[in-house]
Amino acid sequence: MLVPTEQLLQHARQDRYAVGAFNVYTLEAVRxxxxxxxxxxxxxILQVLPKALELGGTALIALCLEAARTAGVPLSVHLDHCSSxxxxxxxxxxxxxxxxxxxxxxxxxxxxxxTRQMVDLTLSRGKSVEAELGRLSGSEDGMTVAxxxxxxxxxxxxEMFADQSGVHALAVCIGNVHGTYHxxxxxDFKRLAAIADRVRIPLxxxxxxxxxxxxxxRAVALGVCKFNVNTELRSAGMAAGAAYLEExxxxxxxxxxxxxxxxxxxxxxxxxxxFGSAGKAS
Ligand code: G3H
Ligand code: ZN
Numbered sequence: 593m594l595v596p597t598e599q600l601l602q603h604a605r606q607d608r609y610a611v612g613a614f615n616v617y618t619l620e621a622v623r624x625x626x627x628x629x630x631x632x633x634x635x636x637i638l639q640v641l642p643k644a645l646e647l648g649g650t651a652l653i654a655l656c657l658e659a660a661r662t663a664g665v666p667l668s669v670h671l672d673h674c675s676s677x678x679x680x681x682x683x684x685x686x687x688x689x690x691x692x693x694x695x696x697x698x699x700x701x702x703x704x705x706x707t708r709q710m711v712d713l714t715l716s717r718g719k720s721v722e723a724e725l726g727r728l729s730g731s732e733d734g735m736t737v738a739x740x741x742x743x744x745x746x747x748x749x750x751e752m753f754a755d756q757s758g759v760h761a762l763a764v765c766i767g768n769v770h771g772t773y774h775x776x777x778x779x780d781f782k783r784l785a786a787i788a789d790r791v792r793i794p795l796x797x798x799x800x801x802x803x804x805x806x807x808x809x810r811a812v813a814l815g816v817c818k819f820n821v822n823t824e825l826r827s828a829g830m831a832a833g834a835a836y837l838e839e840x841x842x843x844x845x846x847x848x849x850x851x852x853x854x855x856x857x858x859x860x861x862x863x864x865x866x867f868g869s870a871g872k873a874s
Contacts, residue, residue: 594660597668597690598720598760600635601794604817609868613637613670613796614860615822617644617652620829620849622659624856629665632861632870637818639670642679650686657687665873670722672820680710684717692763696724700749707757715758722818725753726765728798744783751790761794761818768799771823779807781814788815796820800863808866819867824859831855 600611614625616638629636638656645652653669660667668689674680675694683691693710695703707723714721726745745764754762764787766780788795794817800808801823808819832855836848864870 593663593666594657594689595635595666595668596718596720597637597670600637600666600668601761601817603635603872604869605794605815607872608812608815609872610812610817610819611635611637611869612860612863612867613639613672613818613820614825614863615639615641615644615672615820616656617641617648617826618829618852619655620852621825621856622656623853624825624829625860626659626663626667627853628857628860628864629667629873630663632864633665633873634864634867634869634871635666635873636860636864636869637668637670639672639820640683641672641822642674642676645671645679645683650682653683653686653688675706677710677713680713684714684719688719690714690720690722690760692722692724693759694724696727696763696765700725700753704753704757707753707759711758720760721758722761722763722796723753723757723759724763724765724796724798725750728765728768728770744780745787747783747786747790750787754791754793759793761796762791763796763798763820766797768797768803770799771801773802777803777807779803779811781810784811784814784816794818800824805866808863809868812866812868819863821859821863824863825856828859829856 656669671683671691673694693707695706766784796818797816798820800819800821829852833852836851
């Protein structure tokens, strides 16, 4: 069933677990997330990046919304990392449940101004907004942020930003990076605890692929309510599809699609277990 993202995150915050937000680009990925969530009796979020929307158009949002409506567990559909007001408007028109107004590349004041505008736009349609404070390094869909520009979230500034912007969820930077971790991840849990102490809205952690299990469970215990997962899912699907084409005597498209669904289900199931959302579908 399709439910508001805010409802999913508020429930997770009260019950001290986290909801997985999985980036989807294709029907196969959507099927993988929905079937893993249903098997685990877990809520989940289907999220799309602006780059995926460029290719799939609003039909991709429609696919996710219909998959959510017909699923046997609560799901929402979220626009991930968006710094364009026009794209946010288009996604809202298409019925998306929530958006991430990403002004994290801007100085504090401009991030705040942009986020407030997007909160006004989104709230008028009864939907919710995630924003980010601090800046993630790593890359995702061509979006690269030089390591030297990356900065971690300041707890006092996070409290101020949450109060002043009116956002419903806040993504924090505590050493997490998008894509592959080229060195063992080092998350600043002291900083996360200080942020959680001051900020009264659900916290979000991006760059979940490649984080050790113990770090994920520790972040949940400290108050992270939403984890964004992309790379692990995407690579599992692509690797399985490529292996199928290599090995199949007479490849069939539907068989390849099913192989990809099965492969992408695995990281989704594993992450749901770590986030503590299994069995929370009621
Ligand atoms: O917004 C999406 C993510 O933060 C995903 O990061 O590719 O490292 O899992 P990831
Ligand atoms: Zn992200």
